[in-house]
Amino acid sequence: MPRTPSVPPSPTGPVRLGPDARAVLRPATVGLDAGFWHTRREVNAHTSVPQGPGLLESAGNLHNLRLAAGTAEGEFRGGYPFVDTDVYKWLEAAAWQLAQEPSGDLEAHVDRITALVADAQQPDGYLNTWFQLVKGGERYQDLRWGHELYCAGHLIQAAVAHHRVTGRTELLDVARRFADQVDSVFGPPGSGKPIDGIDGHPEVETALVELYRETGERRYLDLAAYFVDRHGHGLLGGEAYCQDRVPLREATNVEGHAVRQLYLLAAAADLATETGDPGLRAAAERLWQAMTTTKTHLTGGLGAHHDEEDFGDPYELPNERAYCETCAAIASVQWSWRMALLTGEARYSDLIERTLYNGFLAGVSLDGERWLYVNPLQVRDGHTDPGGDQSARRTRWFRCACCPPNVMRLLASLEHYLASGDDDGLQIHQYVAGRYRSDLAVVRAETDYPWHGTVALTVEETPADRPWTLSLRIPEWCREFRVRCGDRTYDAPAADGWLRLERTWAPGDRVVLELTLEPRLTAADPRVDAVRGCVAIERGPLVYCLEGVDHPGGGLDDVVVDTTRPLAVKHRPDLLGGVTTVVAAGRRRHLPDPGWWPYAPADQSPRHPRQEGEPVELTAVPYYAWANREDGGMRVWLPTS
Template sequence: MKKLFLILLLLPALPVWSQHRDYPIQAVPFTQVKLSDNFWLPRIKTNHTVTIPASFERCENTGRVKNFEMAAAKSGKFCTVFPFDDTDIYKTIEGASFSLSLYPDKKLELYIDTLIMKVQAAQEPDGYLYTARTINPEEPHHWSGKERWEKERELSHELYNSGHLYEAAAAHYQATGKRNLLNIALRNADLVCATFGHDKKHVAPGHQVVEMGLVKLYRITGKKEYLETAKYFIEERGHFDGYDAKSKDLWKNGAYWQDHIPAADQREAVGHAVRAAYLYAAMADIAALTDDKGLLNAIDSIWNNVVTKKIYVQGGIGAVGDGERFGENYELPNATAYNETCAAIANVYWNHRMFLLHGESKYIDILEKSLYNGLISGVGMDGKSFFYTNAMEIKNSYQHKHMEAERSGWFPCSCCPTNVTRLIPSVPGYIYAQKANDVYVNLFISGTSTLTVNNKQVQIEQKNNYPWDGKLAFHITPKATQAFTLQVRIPGWTQGQAMPSNLYAFENATGNKATITINGKPENYAVANGYAVLTRKWKKGDVVEVNLPMDVQRITANKKVEDDLGKVAIQRGPLIYCAEWPDNNGKVSNIILPKGTTLTPEYKGDLLNGVTVLKGETPAVKIDSQNNTISTVKQNFTAIPYYAWAHRGKGEMTVWFPEKITDVSIISK
């Protein structure tokens, strides 16, 4: 009750305002969802007990906190590597704020408050906050330029720092009701708005995120300048005359920063993948809030480009290590796949917004694919080891310099670990959404949510063992009998669709369909936009049961993806599988997966924190180096969920398997 009283005291300090335009569908906030899930709750708990404390400790030990202390004293020398290292503190505060709403923790809350005091002390009187300059303005970081904002377009990351400050402040305010970090963010945002604009200083931020952050501050305060400046930053793209438009070099023509042509004219995903997906998410925000049809057309086209030509089978984006960027259409190499963890997180942000705009399940299909595969692969089960990049194959005979075969505690550039810290506890906010009388169920995660439909309270409790089992139960408890529509996502993978495009396809779709019963009686449901539409007068005790077929599916790639020709990948439910060396006689690059191979699911509670593996018998190529002979033998085969690899030492792993032998390459060591 004391906490509620505090929030009520603080809220009147913000303007009362009415927002006329917004996403037609609204997400149900994470604060309204309480999980009991066997898959996600342990991860969120580990994030709270291990990842967040480890992240804060590493911010202390690496000098990130010291940078703020020196900035407050205006004495010393910036002591970390990158001028965006400030954001690791902001992102960890954001994750800790989400986590506090799930696990009230006075000690953690007090520590966050002490950090916020250090951030406040480092802020300059006019709101500027950037330790890489404030510590010693005469000798700022060499990426920063001699004057404020001088190198913002390319290197300084001043506005990137601001954006993560705003995102952290919004989460902290939403979770705790406190304004201490919010006030710091608002002072900085006021400075940014006073500095940049069509009739002020011109720049397209070099690393996007400030746009999304400003939108969040606009939602909290209703201050139109925040929305206008966010829109300005997007509209400023493609107007810098310092680039060589004829050059094919992405850095020289501006494409690396998505600054080569106006945002509304862009139709292809190019450049740095994280920056790009942050931009596309912000374009969705602005399209929703301002009804900007040009931006909407642009992100619709770009999304189509990604999903038809530039995404890996496990949801990863950003194929090329040189520039952490998108490659050309169909350029999806396995041996050198980059797949930055931050890019998977940005892809979740973007696709969630696309769903809120359009209400189609295909966006959640991509979100789910990224979330369950290419994103959580980026954090170890110990909660304190990470992948920056997410490989598609590791061979004993070859490993590209960008590929990681084992997780690391942190990195000199630790954007991915702290990004994971803030994403994991926000998962409850992606489960449900509403539009008037329509309640959308997007993710299948056990727990209870309390919603308001037609000004009446409705409780929905999910019970399932997803992603291992496709049997889902939804217990509906309205405060009083009332009519509304429950829209339950029917995943594309249950409808013979490996991807909402022709980039990947199931080799032999089973044809098994999802079945639904209400109170034990079969429901002949209709599907609209990928959702089972269940409209009725709901009463206390109603139970919806959905059974999703969890068939083992073989995936083939579009023939234009050269690295995957003649190969198959494996999927069961939302999970992509891989083979790893400990389960397959120490090697996987010699395994063949012929058509007709039977793979049987088997749950292993004592393996990798509990996983369903796929078991079968497959041919494998064996080499007898003494006699210079090659033979093919049958051996037992085991595949594990892709997210769970690299927990048992260094060795081979692969996602794609040849269906037959067509050639042999001889490598002599």
Template structure:
């Protein structure tokens, strides 16, 4: 049963110690099929990316937050400094909170005195800036004379509160210390005293123009046992779509979640709201919210998701387009939207137990998400297009197709930091029947049922994934469930020296037996490179193919094709694709080599149009096309890039 409101916060590790310290900790009455399990990474692809995050990205956070003015604003609000508010937006506090969350998850990886000192110092700034009633937003405290909740559409006060709560929950789960959690609870209590239905006696019936507080409040309920936080989250989710902010899709006010049939509006706002809907369905058993979540996820993935897992078709409002409106050079695919997609899909995977959600997580992590940070961890992409044309004129700023040190709206960099720092909590799950492996990394997977296995793999470069049982109950069988990615055309399994030919059902290959320490299972996923075509209703890429290998989407970059740009390149689909391992390139990657031509197109003169040619040109200079993983583009020099390649 849920704890009463008078119960103290749960000490770290006192409930479900294996999976409890991650971003999603299910409540005691959760209706989820699966619960998070712990993974300790010790080698391989994702360990390298996390080491860069720990060594470079997170440590540079305090300096960047100082130079951008975020920390200065907190000092001003606390009366500890003089000057003017710095920043262009009323939600700059969230950059601080997302960095604090990233730093908290990083502290879980081991002692780091410098990082811990920065965390303690910045928590002190946050606490000092909080008003006596619990309210905290430096923009409104300093620029707007202390007014509260007068601009819910653009002010983002609750959005800021949500990120503060998530940072506080992370810090408390990792350290057991209450300082930041006390600040967050005080703010949440103030919000709870202000917002409610008209008959509740509370002064404001309203929602924030940027959903985020909803899923944060669910997690605060999970951390503290305070049911009113869960109820407040439900209130906010259900009040979206009732015209409280004018009825616009942009701020998720056009249709209630329960009635929606497609994802619309600002992509990040939509996905954060749907993550909260999945959380509520998990904690309350609300069947209508679960059905809506499943319906909307299906609509998104079948009609509005780019090959990279990227989401968002339009620059102007950072929003979804129409079904099958998936442009290339004008794709928005905000890095934050990729992160929100992972968060929502993980909640859906736990709620339903279905592998398809983790299929999308894999695609998004390796492509649409990871492209958002440079290989050195110092530069970022806010938008992630699938093509940069020859002669591209870059607008600069937040919509640049060139990597940037920081942004005026710096939502993406600390968001990337917090996902990478907590990544081990999105890789595996357990249930009463055993352990489920959602993502393949080298390391130790542990479940609360006394189960531990070690995984050794060079995935995604090689498809061999070896598991060794290290701990297991001696008196009962359990099931090891391995996700077989939808892209995989050939899968083989060995248990010890014997082949295993069990069926793949709904994306899972399940092996049930009474295990013993030392038992081995080897999963072989064929990683042959492949050409992918889009649904013919995607006009932007009709007559084109993309190169994929395993979970990786590939692209061409101009630097690998001297002698001209990429706009005239054509791939020859009749010739086989070849694989080349390049330890010298981009930190060590596997490239895919294809045959192609540089089209021989005559000068159009003054008018680039003419009669249709029923026999497309096949001539032109033969050229070898070298494709690199999409996540690694824009790490050498500026130039053109493309994922989708014309075939004629």
């Protein structure tokens, strides 16, 4: 007999909507048990997350907490006022990981570090080791650079995760005391509070919304709304860098520091969801559209400039100087997921897919032990690496170590960004092997996506005698697809990117989705000067790149791809943990030395005679897997002439 689902959606995700939320969709969850993302999460669970306490110890983060608690002696370690956030992001990652797989060792580390954080907190709730130890207790005097509220935000998010997973309140109590202290100090003119101000790095805003969702305390939501609306009023000098040039409701394009902009917009989406504020919703939709059409790299990466880690002008999308910070990719996923829930539109999950498989996943090595802070789309032959946070070589840890624990927390909570439910059914946003669970149904998925395009879905649990809708996102990159459901076949989605299958389901009913994964050549908008006359190779959700290690006998700077020859696909189980490569025809030109001057008048013959060059077989690997072998050149965009 058909059954009502016995397993409700998990309540432990990073986004849990309030009872009066205006979202179209609600987060569901997925139990991953095989396939691509299961493998990446296993590496995160058994390598990346467990190494966190040791790295935080060696970098001095935990030492600083002991100093603040008065249980150690010595000097503050670290050159930034926000080093506490590395601890908080790791605690959040560990909490989400404990929800997946109990671990006595991991739980012991969480308990030990939670107690250390609690001991470092001051009696009135304030907590920031930099200002407690280095600045002699000075508070909120350097909001542009001090990041005190940014630190509070990550503490709150860690505490919410810990409470949702364990039901315990030790860390939540610490976070609430800090939030209450902030609420007692910050407020608009006329509120009677001493500071009308914002943090130079948004983060506390979305954290406060989640604290409201966890506790039901409306004042946390109101405080988040105050902070969001005070950005852009010159409180920090009016700079775009720290989201202070123009109020969010009036902005027409994303600007300034990419991560700061995206965290602020995630909060705007949260507030629009919880309050129904039409101005914030309109701004979030407008800015998302502007970002994706003019300031997003092919990989989903965001941020054109190294100097201020910021967005450039529209269509300013460089290759070798692309910043594309890993944290910006994570913030993009967080914002787009909130927009997908708020609006129900598939386009937001299209960007999530592109970002997850490319701009985000490149940030961590295949072994889970080394990281990229920046994610360029080209590394030239003979590249001189600056090292440090801007290195194009994978690094064990960073002086500014924001990205590694950020990656850990997203991978540990990834199942909460894959599916949603509503009163009418289940929506599958991302295709993975495992069980999708909503209030109405449990659906089992079997797939080897993204290497193969077949997704077989089996209904395992469903209500009796009640029709509901299974909605499948048809990716924007997909040229052809077919869905078989019973005796019917579908090959056209709705205009909003969803294919909706409504019927009265029974256990054992099957749906087979077949996405065509032919490799393709992609060209950029001609206004993107950096890649005019170039193409990139894509297959399914994956962006591909060339690496020098696969092309001995010369570098990549002189390689030209032949767009008249077909692309071939070759699966390589022996390469980079098992990948599908794309093979293209090309040529490598060996040009003579240009002499003392590489330029010539345009109306004269070119400096070098035209050369066809020697034929070369080009092997493209998934971008997420680059920089896992020897150092060398890399490029995503390939010249055609």
